[in-house]
Amino acid sequence: MSEKAALGSWSSGLCGCFSDCSSCCLTFWCPCASFGRIGEIVDKGTTSCCLHGSLFCLLGGFSYLAGIYACMYRTKIRRQYGIEGHQCADFLLSxxxxxxxxxxxxxxxxxRGFDVSAGWKGNVQMRTSGVTAAPVVNGGMSR
Structure with missing residues (x-):
């Protein structure tokens, strides 16, 4: 199987905003918050939403630097989830x-199952909230 055949596609189209008005409104009115949330999830909580959003906002005043920063995260998402595409297209779109x-x-x-507004830690807590203790293992080996 070729690499291209093994790659997936985005779950929604580039102009699929009508399927989720809340994220579209957030992005329209405050793209820094939207990008910050995305960045925190993609980086698995190693960098905060606030830091990503602040950098995006600061870079937004300098031509296309915010686009370059956003491009890096678009590419990370594609690679993490095996989505088809090219870095050049990521750059132009971003x-x-x-x-x-x-x-x-x-x-x-x-x-992909994330509550993006909850951040990385919130998603980890939601996924592990039902786990209260390690599973019990019967002692010793038996035949």
Whole structure:
């Protein structure tokens, strides 16, 4: 099987904003918050939402630097989930259609089972909330 055949696609289209108005509104009114949430989930909590959002906001004033920063995370999402695409397309989309790409990335993480608004720690807590103790293992080997 070729590499291209093994790769998947995005769970929603680039212009699929109508399927999730809340992430679209967040991205339209405050793209820094949207990007911060995405960045925290993609980095698995190693960097906070606040730091990602602040950097995105600061870089937004300097031509396409915010687009380059967003491109890095779009590429990370594609690689983590085996989504088909190219870094050149990630760059162009992140620079010229940043709101659409952020919405698509937000929806992708939601489709992968994340509550993006809860952050990384919130998602970890939700997934482990039912686990209260390690499973009991019967002692010794038996025949």
């Amino acid at each position: 620079c010229f259609c940043s709101a659409c790409t952020l919405c698509q990335e937000y929806r992708e993480l939601q489709a």
